[in-house]
Amino acid sequence: MSDLYIGLMSGTSLDGIDGVLADFSGPRMRVTHHASAAFAPALRAELLALNTPGDNELHRAALAGNALSRAYAEVVQALLQRSGLPAHAIRAIGAHGQTVRHRPQEFDGTGYTLQLLNPALLAERTGITVVADLRSRDVAAGGQGAPLVPAFHQGIFGRPDETVLVLNIGGISNLSVLGADGRVLGFDCGPGNALMDHWCQLHTGQPFDRDGAWAATGQVLPGLLTSLMQEPFLHKPPPKSTGRDLFNPPWLATHLEPFGHANPADVQATLTEFTATACSACVDSYKIDSKTLAVCGGGALNAQLMRRLQALCPSLQVVATDALGLPALQVEAAAFAWLARQAMHQAPGNLPSVTGAAGARVLGAVYPA
Known part of the structure; x- marks a missing residue:
């Protein structure tokens, strides 16, 4: 058969x-x-x-x-x-x-x-x-x-000598923690590309920020980043999952109200930093004996996001899953x-x-x- x-x-x-x-x-x-x-x-x-x-x-x-x-x-x-x-x-x-x-x-x-x-x-x-x-x-x-992919990740990327961390960044981001002892955890971290894509479409007419090039021209707005990171979902313990039901344009608009005259490129830089920060906070809780953070999904193609993940996770090698044998997409x-x-x-x-x-x-x- x-x-x-x-x-x-x-x-x-x-x-x-x-x-x-x-x-x-x-x-x-x-x-x-x-x-x-x-x-x-x-x-x-x-x-x-x-x-x-x-x-x-x-x-x-x-x-x-x-x-x-x-x-x-x-x-x-x-x-x-x-x-x-x-x-x-x-x-x-x-x-x-x-x-x-x-x-x-x-x-x-x-x-x-x-x-x-x-x-x-x-x-x-x-x-x-x-x-x-x-x-x-x-x-x-x-x-x-959700997420359903960690069991599959374990079969493909799991190793007996270290905990492997696999971060999927689609519209929403989720982390798989593949323990060296065979135990597997996984949960949604928060926003992935959804908010970045929305803001990019709104201000440039492009469906996404290719390579994060637009975000790279802006400056992170610390006050806005702090506001975004106060979202209660980010601080809930797993198991947890989310979607556009939470991280959507009206949610973003509420946080942007005090920053009404912000430069759109600075907002894009901040949204990119928001995704990277929310993901890295999850990674920090589980990196234990890990050497690698393998990233898949469309976010792996965002060079600025990958740079920020590497900066926020300095003890890990941040790579696309291509390096582990399966292309990110x-x-x-x-x-x-x-x-x-x-x-x-x-x-x-x-x-x-x-x-x-x-x-x-x-x-x-x-x-x-």
Whole structure:
């Protein structure tokens, strides 16, 4: 039976879709092909809008899920074309969907996490079994539903001789602590690229600050940084997770009110420093015998952010996960290929030590080809 899986990821940064073809037949997983696609501007705008309450949400969310599934299917077709493989050679697709709400344990004690997708349509479009809705079972079991990647990180990056720290910086940042003794912790640190991208789009018209070049021209505003760092979420103990429900433009606007005439480049520099500071504060709590902080996600491509992380974590070597054998933009998609494989083998995909769930659970709903 095939041990080839496709993983599809579109994260909170809303920068597009990453897909990988992963081969699990050897002693270690191997990514054989990678494909990515930017969101069409209208779809990106609608997905962003659906992060906040609005008119006719159910109808709009259903159509956005359809559009996202078609875009996912195009990435799958690109992977099949590049690999020369037919659809039936792939055991399953692990499809994350687009998170538009993440409120575990809130309101009624259970809360919810909501990822837009039409997995049935994706299965129809690709002819491949789809595993989706990968977070809600963990939430039902009392967990945060996030982060789910630390178990995968342990298998790929874990070492028996040191604690490895893996920092994923997408729209939100999360840290995996891979203990030399095999114990794994993980939690969301706070904002990743979401606030930086929003401010960059607002003031330059560009979707993100390439290489952090704009931030590098500004000066950090100490008063604003202090205000941002007072956010209670940053000081909660794990398990914890967050999203655009908290770190969003209205939240930022509240903190910016006393700094109404600030230079936009200085605000961008401060937001970059905010992400670096929130992440480094988490790292400081767990670095123990670590030598390396491996960074993945789009934040690994932000040279200014990486420089600030290195300055704030001087005892560690701050590198992109490329140096550990898996390119930074492939890690999360590969994790969802792994999660699909776990589901197809009826094996747990969560770590209660990370999410706080009552126990290990098989994650995801399966839509057969």
